Amino acid sequence: xxxxxxxxxxxxxxxxxxxxxxxxxxxxxxxxxxxxxxxxxxxxxxxxxxxxxxxxxxxxxxxxxxxxxxxxxxxxxxxxxxxxxxxxxxxxxxxxxxxxxxxxxxxxxxxxxxxxxxxxxxxxxxxxxxxx
Amino acid sequence: xxxxxxxxxxxxxxxxxxxxxxxxxxxxxxxxxxxxxxxxxxxxxxxxxxxxxxxxxxxxxxxxxxxxxxxxxxxxxxxxxxxxxxxxxxxxxxxxxxxxxxxxxxxxxxxxxxxxxxxxxxxxxxxxxxxxxxxxxxxxxxxxxxxxxxxxxxxxxxxxxxxxxxxxxxxxxxxxxxxxxxxxxxxxxxxxxxxxxxxxxxxxxx
Ligand SMILES: Nc1nc2c(ncn2[C@@H]2O[C@H](COP(=O)(O)OP(=O)(O)OP(=O)(O)O)[C@@H](O)[C@H]2O)c(=O)[nH]1
Ligand SMILES: [Mg+2]
Numbered sequence: 615x616x617x618x619x620x621x622x623x624x625x626x627x628x629x630x631x632x633x634x635x636x637x638x639x640x641x642x643x644x645x646x647x648x649x650x651x652x653x654x655x656x657x658x659x660x661x662x663x664x665x666x667x668x669x670x671x672x673x674x675x676x677x678x679x680x681x682x683x684x685x686x687x688x689x690x691x692x693x694x695x696x697x698x699x700x701x702x703x704x705x706x707x708x709x710x711x712x713x714x715x716x717x718x719x720x721x722x723x724x725x726x727x728x729x730x731x732x733x734x735x736x737x738x739x740x741x742x743x744x745x746x
Numbered sequence: 747x748x749x750x751x752x753x754x755x756x757x758x759x760x761x762x763x764x765x766x767x768x769x770x771x772x773x774x775x776x777x778x779x780x781x782x783x784x785x786x787x788x789x790x791x792x793x794x795x796x797x798x799x800x801x802x803x804x805x806x807x808x809x810x811x812x813x814x815x816x817x818x819x820x821x822x823x824x825x826x827x828x829x830x831x832x833x834x835x836x837x838x839x840x841x842x843x844x845x846x847x848x849x850x851x852x853x854x855x856x857x858x859x860x861x862x863x864x865x866x867x868x869x870x871x872x873x874x875x876x877x878x879x880x881x882x883x884x885x886x887x888x889x890x891x892x893x894x895x896x897x898x899x900x901x902x903x904x905x906x907x908x909x910x911x912x913x914x915x916x917x918x919x920x921x922x923x924x925x926x927x928x929x930x931x932x933x934x935x936x937x938x939x940x941x942x943x944x945x946x947x948x949x950x951x952x
Contacts, residue, residue: 619946622753650841651805651821652749652758668791671805671821678837 616712618648624742628655631738635731636717642702643718646709646739649674660718673716677706696725707732710740747841748942756817759938760841764866765848766858767827770887772798773921774848775806775822778931781924782808800826803838810935818939822931827862836869844881844938846930848921849904851888853897860907881937883915884908885930890920 628646632655636644643658645666651674653666677695684691695706705728707715715735717728749758763771772792779790788807793800803823810818823842825835847866849859867877891898899907901918909916915933919926 617748617750617942617946619750620752625751625753648747648749648841650747650749650760652747652760652841654749665789667788667807667821668805671791671803671823674840675802675834675837678840679834682833682837 618652618654618743620654625655627742628739629657631735631742632657632715635735635738636728639727639731640723641717641719641728641731643716645670645673645716647674647714647716649678649712649714651675654713658718664718669716673706673714677708677714694729705729705732707736709736710743713739713743715739748843748946750942750946754817755815756819757939757942758819758821759843759935759942760821760823761844761846761934761938762839762842763822763824763846763848764835764839764862765827765887766850766855766862767799767829769827769848769850769855769859769862770921771824771827771848772800772804774846774885774887774919774927774930775804775824777921777924777927778808778822779806781928786810799828800824801831802826802834810939813939813943818935820935820938829861829865832865835865836872839866839869840873842870842873842875842880843942844934845877845883846934847882847884847908848887849884849908851886851891851898851904853899856899856903856907859904863908878912881934881941882912883917883930883934883937884912885921885926886916886918887921887926889918889925890923 632644637658643660646655647653647670651671653670681691697704702718705717709715715732765771786809791805793802806822808820810820823838825838870877886904917926917930921927
């Protein structure tokens with residue numbers, strides 16, 4: 615695992631990409647984190663109400679655990695990580711091998727759309743972080 | 747792994763407290779939590795099993811002020827010490843920048859300390875890290891038990907079991923009384939920030 619060094623340019627590019635793709639589609643919160651639970655980007659309207667530090671730590675651990683579970687039963691990894699709640703749903707998507715994009719959304723946004731946008735974003739975000 | 751945000755001028759580091767089950771890792775974090783001013787600490791997150799055993803990890807985010815214009819943010823984690831939680835322990839160590847090994851002085855725990863240190867060394871190796879190269883301090887916890895009838899190991903015995911080859915800084919402590927906790931944290935934070943700065947920021951931090 616490597617350390618991430620964020621510049622203002624990277625942060626801005628990432629934020630724009632996430633805003634244009636997910637937030638404009640109605641996703642409430644999107645959080646880009648690394649495998650150690652650090653927050654790289656935080657977008658959307660509810661993000662100040664949520665304890666994002668705890669969320670990032672738990673999500674990183676949760677995805678790590680899920681990968682291990684996959685290996686135990688002979689799978690490479692699970693492609694879909696999604697929890698459905700009464701009002702809020704949460705989706706975890708891998709971005710390359712080191713980053714995770716967490717999205718929180720409600721009924722007005724479909725899971726299919728979120729999955730599709732996250733996989734598009736994976737490419738854009740990977741490029742932003744690889745250029746550096 | 748550290749995160750360095752040049753635009754906000756923040757450095758984020760991950761420090762993990764390791765050691766055998768019941769050695770006092772969670773107690774260390776609770777003690778830090780209680781002694782820090784509210785503005786410098788975040789929420790403490792703990793995931794407990796039955797009773798007080800850590801199942802996955804504890805997390806305490808801290809704000810340690812600024813060093814050369816960079817805001818130092820530290821996340822303290824504890825691993826679950828019990829042997830059976832090896833897989834989760836390894837996950838928590840992912841991306842670690844600094845380590846505290848908390849040793850238990852109970853005579854009956856002598857072998858557990860040694861095994862726990864071996865387990866740590868092995869997990870770090872799997873992540874491509876060498877324990878000798880990492881920021882690391884050892885804390886000899888529960889020193890308050892030395893004056894009680896409970897059979898405990900002396901500092902010399904602990905030294906020869908755990909620190910014979912590593913030769914890192916050690917701190918006697920009684921986490922339950924808050925003794926030695928801050929000294930341990932101060933030293934590991936200093937080492938960790940220096941380690942991260944040496945890797946990346948020498949030029950920027952001057
Ligand atoms: N006498 C004494 N007891 C201590 C001290 N520190 C911790 N304890 C006690 O040791 C027990 C275990 O402490 P924890 O902090 O939960 O241990 P842990 O290392 O987090 O254990 P796991 O989560 O199972 O890995 C508790 O009953 C604590 O009160 C100390 O300095 N002195
Ligand atoms: Mg614990």
